[in-house]
Amino acid sequence: MSAPEDHANEPAPSYAAPQSHEATPPEESAQLGPFSRLTGALLSPGETFTDVNRKPTWLAPMIIAIVTVIASTLFFQWRVHPDWDQTFRTQFKKQAEKRNQQITDDQLNTQVKVATTFAKFAPIVAAVVTPIFYLILAGIFALGLMMIQAKTTFKKILSVIAWSFVATSIVATVVTMASLMVRDEDSLRTIDPTQAAGIVPTNLAAFLPAEASAVIKSLAASIDIFTIWTMILLSIGFAAIAGSRKITTGKAATVVFGFWAVFVLIKVGWAAAFGG
Numbered sequence: 001m002s003a004p005e006d007h008a009n010e011p012a013p014s015y016a017a018p019q020s021h022e023a024t025p026p027e028e029s030a031q032l033g034p035f036s037r038l039t040g041a042l043l044s045p046g047e048t049f050t051d052v053n054r055k056p057t058w059l060a061p062m063i064i065a066i067v068t069v070i071a072s073t074l075f076f077q078w079r080v081h082p083d084w085d086q087t088f089r090t091q092f093k094k095q096a097e098k099r100n101q102q103i104t105d106d107q108l109n110t111q112v113k114v115a116t117t118f119a120k121f122a123p124i125v126a127a128v129v130t131p132i133f134y135l136i137l138a139g140i141f142a143l144g145l146m147m148i149q150a151k152t153t154f155k156k157i158l159s160v161i162a163w164s165f166v167a168t169s170i171v172a173t174v175v176t177m178a179s180l181m182v183r184d185e186d187s188l189r190t191i192d193p194t195q196a197a198g199i200v201p202t203n204l205a206a207f208l209p210a211e212a213s214a215v216i217k218s219l220a221a222s223i224d225i226f227t228i229w230t231m232i233l234l235s236i237g238f239a240a241i242a243g244s245r246k247i248t249t250g251k252a253a254t255v256v257f258g259f260w261a262v263f264v265l266i267k268v269g270w271a272a273a274f275g276g
Helices: 034-043 045-054 059-080 084-098 105-120 122-147 154-181 185-189 214-222 225-241 249-274
Strands: none
Touching: 034 045, 034 059, 034 154, 045 154, 045 225, 059 122, 059 154, 084 105, 105 122, 122 154, 122 225, 122 249, 154 225, 214 249, 225 249
């Protein structure tokens, strides 16, 4: 009888799991260009923010926003010719009187000099502050969307914020410029450059008497057409990028308007403590 064959040296059969040939879906490309997104945020926000969800962009709207804020600031200074020295001098005196504080001429001159210097460089300050403002807002709303279990990215949130704010800010700038152009010289001299909310009657502060308290003015200035318009756009945009059908525009609006309410309370409290 022949000896059994020795299979000790034969290679063991391979049982490796079959590899999946399912390809990762490619990233969708944007269907709208920067100009179409800018106008679409105003006219068809649902379609626009759906496109933002496909391909978020933030650099283009941020550049447009910086150019807009510089242009509007320079236009205001050219048209109004604000007397910053006298404006700040009067403002600081009123604040000291309200707090029953004594302010010397040297202290007053120092405060006026610092404030006037900042005012002269307002276009540069505004250009620097604008992107920082967008980034801070994106961080705040990222926390809010996380609380309602949205599945999105910081880039998409920043993109929605940038396109929403730049779209409404351009309209607000055009309205403000038009309002300043139709005013006569006497009317322009009555403008308080530190109270921008009262220049154009788009908010309740524009209808308050000059002797109204700082708290009332701060609260009234928050009820603004462009502010509410921007928050509506943010609500639509966040719902579009949320990554879940459960997060509707209404649910996103609770986050947006909730943070706005907190901001208004802080602003009013600040006005109560330090307002002129």
